[in-house]
Structure formats: structure tokens, C-alpha cells
Amino acid sequence: MSTKIITPVAQFAELLPQEYKDLVAHGPYHERRSVRDLGTFKEIVDEHPHCAGCGVALAVRLLAAALPSPADTLIVGTPGCSFFSLVQTALNYSNTAFGNQNAVAAGLKRMLEIRFPRVHKDVVVVAGDGGIADIGLDLTLHSWFRREKITTVMLDNEVYANTGGQESGMSRQGRVLNMAPRGKLFPKIPVFELAKVSGCVYGARVTVAGPYKVGRAVRNAVLLARELGPTYVQVYTPCPTNMKFPPDQTLRVAKEAEKDHYSFEEFMSAEAAEYLTRLKATSEESEKAPELAKP
Amino acid sequence: MYVTVKVEVEKCNGCKLCVLSCPDPNVLAYKQEEKHVVVNEHRCKGCGLCATVCPEEALTVSGN
Numbered sequence: 001m002s003t004k005i006i007t008p009v010a011q012f013a014e015l016l017p018q019e020y021k022d023l024v025a026h027g028p029y030h031e032r033r034s035v036r037d038l039g040t041f042k043e044i045v046d047e048h049p050h051c052a053g054c055g056v057a058l059a060v061r062l063l064a065a066a067l068p069s070p071a072d073t074l075i076v077g078t079p080g081c082s083f084f085s086l087v088q089t090a091l092n093y094s095n096t097a098f099g100n101q102n103a104v105a106a107g108l109k110r111m112l113e114i115r116f117p118r119v120h121k122d123v124v125v126v127a128g129d130g131g132i133a134d135i136g137l138d139l140t141l142h143s144w145f146r147r148e149k150i151t152t153v154m155l156d157n158e159v160y161a162n163t164g165g166q167e168s169g170m171s172r173q174g175r176v177l178n179m180a181p182r183g184k185l186f187p188k189i190p191v192f193e194l195a196k197v198s199g200c201v202y203g204a205r206v207t208v209a210g211p212y213k214v215g216r217a218v219r220n221a222v223l224l225a226r227e228l229g230p231t232y233v234q235v236y237t238p239c240p241t242n243m244k245f246p247p248d249q250t251l252r253v254a255k256e257a258e259k260d261h262y263s264f265e266e267f268m269s270a271e272a273a274e275y276l277t278r279l280k281a282t283s284e285e286s287e288k289a290p291e292l293a294k295p
Numbered sequence: 296m297y298v299t300v301k302v303e304v305e306k307c308n309g310c311k312l313c314v315l316s317c318p319d320p321n322v323l324a325y326k327q328e329e330k331h332v333v334v335n336e337h338r339c340k341g342c343g344l345c346a347t348v349c350p351e352e353a354l355t356v357s358g359n
Binding site for chain 2: 247
């Protein structure tokens with residue numbers, strides 16, 4: 001886990017694929033990039049096999065652009081749609097058995113803190129609603145109770161998308177799905193509310209219709225998890241394949257959800273608010289006087 | 296190539312909404328010098344989100 005891993009040996013540089021060369025020359029590893037800069041640099045997420053108009057794919061792309069230090073970030077995932085693109089990114093990625101991701105991430109974070117005591121190694125769980133709210137709910141909650149310094153990002157498409165559209169715990173009540181033809185009988189699991197009372201120092205509920213909000217939430221969550229404790233971001237990622245809407249309507253569906261049941265919400269502890277204010281002041285200072293920041 | 300994306304560069308106002316809405320990375324890029332977006336059609340799956348969000352109707356997606 002070092003930026004040196006992406007520097008090719010000079011003798012082999014010619015033989016490397018163009019994508020790799022672009023990543024080394026114009027990627028976000030050495031320069032600070034954000035969601036705002038998308039379209040102007042070589043992204044660390046490259047091609048992926050998601051369906052056309054996929055909300056999860058868009059969320060993964062925004063998330064990867066928002067990471068404060070991608071070369072020092074370890075993503076922990078679980079089987080599901082989220083994993084399709086994550087295994088193909090130029091990020092450190094570890095897959096787990098379904099539902100174990102927060103336990104594995106907590107162990108890896110502790111190990112990295114011992115191995116690299118002077119460097120921030122961010123561990124970010126990126127999993128779907130099935131992995132976090134259903135099968136992995138107890139391990140997720142316990143990682144929060146133990147105040148593990150990891151970020152959990154739920155890509156909530158409100159369905160088990162890659163296995164044919166079964167209802168998940170996060171599906172809305174009454175929602176008719178491929179494999180729930182009579183409609184779901186129970187309400188959504190309130191994971192966001194659980195995060196508030198289970199020890200998370202920061203939480204945000206966003207949709208892919210607000211790319212800057214997604215970027216800001218992920219960045220805040222990762223920065224706060226470094227110092228203070230667990231953080232949680234819940235992103236609504238509508239699924240055109242299973243929800244049966246045209247793929248060009250993903251953002252319209254997300255916007256409607258914002259008005260309906262997925263309004264933007266953010267919470268943070270007093271300590272977290274103070275930390276972010278301090279961080280903002282420091283970065284503004286260094287931006288105002290870049291010559292002072294140089295050694 | 297199965298998808299064709301046409302960008303009418305004279306209509307593009309450089310807002311980058313299409314870039315931020317595309318689920319696939321490295322399909323749409325923003326040319327800072329020319330101040331308009333360009334498309335890599337080889338990577339495009341043709342969902343049409345870019346055309347839906349464009350306030351200037353500068354993009355047209357066809358094919359697939």
C-alpha cells in the first residue's frame with residue numbers, strides 16, 4: 001500500500017496498457033481530485049459490467065473520486081452488485097463472505113494501525129443493502145458498538161439485484177418485485193437511525209441525484225473515521241433492471257425518492273463537527289498560502 | 296460500435312452535469328481548452344442519462 005506500486009519500471013513502461021499509463025500520469029493518486037473534477041482526469045474506476053443506467057455504478061464512481069487518499073485506502077466489499085466494479089478498480093480491494101465485511105474491515109484496520117503507525121490507512125466498507133442490513137446487520141452494528149475506526153457505505157438499491165430481484169430488508173413496504181409479486185409486507189429497516197444510536201460519529205443519507213453531496217459525505221466520513229470512530233453513508237442507488245424503469249430515468253427516480261422517503265440528512269457528534277471545522281480552516285490556510293505549505 | 300452519442304458542441308455550456316451523471320467512468324470527458332464535453336463511444340452502454348440531464352439538449356444517444 002504505497003503510491004510506488006503504481007510507478008512502472010522504466011524498462012517496461014512501453015509495454016504497459018495505455019489505461020495504466022494514463023492512470024500513472026493523470027490519475028488521482030498524487031494530486032488532490034474530487035467529484036467536482038470528474039471528466040478531467042483518469043479515474044481509478046475503469047470499465048465495469050453494470051447494467052446501463054445503474055445507480056450502483058454511478059455511486060461507486062462518485063465514491064472513488066471522493067476518497068481523500070485512494071492509494072492508502074482499502075475497500076472491503078461483499079458479493080453483490082457493488083462488487084462488480086470494485087474488483088476492477090485500481091484500489092486495494094478485499095472481498096469477504098457475504099455479511100462479514102465489517103468484521104473483516106475492523107480487523108484489517110487494527111492490523112494496519114499497528115503496521116503503519118505514522119500513516120493514515122483508510123478502511124472503507126462498500127456493500128449493498130443485503131450485505132449490510134440483512135445478512136451482515138449484526139456484524140455491522142457490533143463494529144459500530146466497538147467504535148471501530150472504519151467507514152461503512154451502503155449502496156441501497158432496495159433489492160437483491162444480482163440474484164434476480166428478491167426483496168431485501170431495505171426494500172420499501174408494498175414494493176412489488178420480480179420475486180416478491182404480492183409486494184413487500186414490512187417497512188424498510190431503519191439502518192440510518194440505528195447508526196445514530198449505535199456509536200457512529202458521522203452519518204449521511206444521500207442519493208445519486210446529488211453527486212456533490214455524495215462526494216462530500218464520503219470524504220467527511222473517511223476523514224472522521226481516521227481519528228474519531230465509525231462513520232456511515234447511505235446512498236440511494238436505483239436499479240433500472242429490477243425496478244423496471246428506463247435506464248435514462250435513474251436520476252429522476254432518485255430525485256423523486258429525495259422528495260419522498262430519501263431526503264438528505266446528516267448527523268455528526270460535537271467532536272466530529274469541531275474536527276471538520278478545524279480541518280477546513282487548515283486546508284483553507286494552506287490553499288491561501290501554498291508557498292508556506294511547501295517544505 | 297453499437298451506440299452513437301452525438302454532442303452538439305456549440306450547444307454545450309460546460310456545466311458537466313452529463314459527466315457527473317454517467318455511471319461509466321471515462322466515457323465523457325470535459326475539454327477545458329475548448330470548454331465542451333467529448334465522448335468515448337467505445338465505453339458507452341447507451342443508457343441515455345447524459346441526454347436526459349443536459350439542460351441544453353446538446354447530447355443525443357442512439358443505437359444499442
